[in-house]
Amino acid sequence: MSNGVDLFDLSQKEREAQAAYRRHVLCCGSTACLSGGAQATQDAIEAEIKERGLEQDVRVVATGCMGLCSRGPLVKVRTRGEDDVLYADVDADAGRRIVDEHVADGQPVADGQLSLQHPFFARQERVVLENMGEIDPNRIEEYIARGGYRALRDAVTTMTPAGVIEVVQRSGLRGRGGGGYPAGTKWGLLAKAQSDHKTVIANGDEGDPGAYMDRTVMEDDPHRVLEGMALAAYATGAKHGYIYVRAEYPVAVRRLEQAIRQAKRHKLLGKGLFGTEFEFNVEIRIGAGAFVCGEETALMASIMGQRGTPVLRPPYPTERGLWGEPSMINNVETLANVPTILRRGAEWFASIGTDTSRGTKVFALAGKLENTGLIEVPMGITLREIVEEIGGGVAGGKAFKAAQTGGPSGGCIPIKHIDTSMDYDSLLALGSIMGSGGLIVMDEDVAMPEVARFFMRFCMDESCGKCLPCRAGTFEMYELLDAICEGRATAANLARLETLCDVVRTDSLCGLGQTAPNPVLSTLHYFRDEYEARVVPDTVAAAVAADAGGASAHERSA
């Protein structure tokens, strides 16, 4: 199976095999649905199908994430010549009923149906997630049957490496990990570097609390990540790749390991790929719980088995990276865009999104909304459309207060900016960032100083300790925020907090420290009254502190 014809054969065979079934029951087997009991649902469905002797006619597939995690377990029934029917909140009993009535008798069950015209689905545009909820992530055949590895084959056999970079450049794809650096430019830098030991690295260290886009891509469409990496390797002249995955994502690690084995077996990884000289191998490296390892240089230190402390850039990894050799780090979602861009063309990709933010963005939509889950939307969609249409509005009839993007490095967008376009530049202008894709909606009950304290505690805990501004600064900012939240901070404390924000932002070594003040700055900017309302006179602060048996924040930091 070393050439493209075989790939086509495999795809054809798989499609024919699938077409032989009259119905397909797609059961969401993603982490979220599994924790809602999806395994029991699937078992019940399979048992019922067996009992009725329908196995020849009906195929049950455990797919990846269907998106609407808050309504899981989700089950989709697909029948030849009919529209798909999606069921929500399917427990084992409901699963049996779906088999009895819909699968066996062709009468869709009335309750529990969720229209696929629902804005949650209809407003999305799926590029990165195009296979989610459609394929069994354990089978390479299904990825190939949906056009997988064809972009790699065509690139390796018909395009020059420079040609591939040109397409990526022209597509306007920017890094999806937060910074938004143009992917084609980065690829060009590695391509230019002179070395026989170049490396491409997929950054799957998704540390932003409240985000699980990359996890879902790695778990539910692992071959897409491998194909994206192989394309990057071909374009840049790298022979080796690493996927750095958080240890908190054991399923992603397992699925990627399996995908690597399958790809090697089908000669889609290894030496002499597609009958050419091109060779590429991938290894998985597992993190051990350190947010700072999402930073490029810290991530590379961790891959080399060291403490994940960042170093100054330049030199950039594309000049001097892993073991001193040129390396390039791309976020998982960035790489996952590439196969589709190559397959469908730079122009098609560039037609989605805004002038400066092309394509789509995957968001983990969470917080106090009616619908939460994983969504992929064209950039340029407004926050209001996401919150009100896709998210179904704030849960429980409460009022929208703010949306947080970018996690501990980002900021809050208040109601007055709810019509903002969701793209790199607009979010930056509002004092937030696109970030990796966490999007958490807060209602009127959430106190903003407490949100800032939450993120600062995170940054304090995760500061690697190498540079003083971040190590001591995040600690002191946390103490001050704690004092503010607990009503023992004075106006002087608040002023000091603002000064510290400046110091930590400008003087920290890496992105973690430089962006750690963002949640404070943005909440101060939009919700200053909440901070001021909690500030107390000196005498009160001292009394509260004495009551709590400790020194007041004022004494400690004045």
Added chain:
Amino acid sequence: MSVAAGPGAAGATPDRAPVRPDDDPRAALLEKQLKKVRYRADALIEVLHAVQDIYGFLSPEVLHTVADELELPPSRVLGVATFYHLFSFEPRGEHTCTVCTGTACFVKGADALIEGVSEAFGVAKGETREDGKLSLLEARCIGSCGLAPVALLDAAVVAKTTPEALVAAIRKVGVNGEAVADDAADATAGSDEGGAA
């Protein structure tokens, strides 16, 4: 240390106390992992994960063994081990309740979950109860944000939970509240004492 770790050695009963370190089946398992990474120093983090899987935590003795085997200074091994949050230097409790404190869970009340479990079972955050029955831990984000707030009870996800429901789930796996006087030794230990453990 012996490198002869066949599959037979790996399958030996892990419960029996080792007579000599070389007879400890866990040592054989570790050797197998070391072989798998070809004793490469850059695989230190993988090796530490393996140690934690095999032994449950990182003891000074095993860390020294790792340093010897990978030909690294012990300071480097300890430095790396202490840098990452997931490595534990003490044995965990029989059951572990890990409350997710990611942003989505924070917004939906993760603090109340921790408080609820802490009070009901007399175990402080980040600690293991004195009787070794329960550890209460925090996780950064387990990526089930659509189901917030969530906790992990051993390996099972407890989704969209409440303090009451989580406490009930922990009782169900066989952990009793310290306040319950069904164990004479525990009866005197109030919920405050867990904090000092």
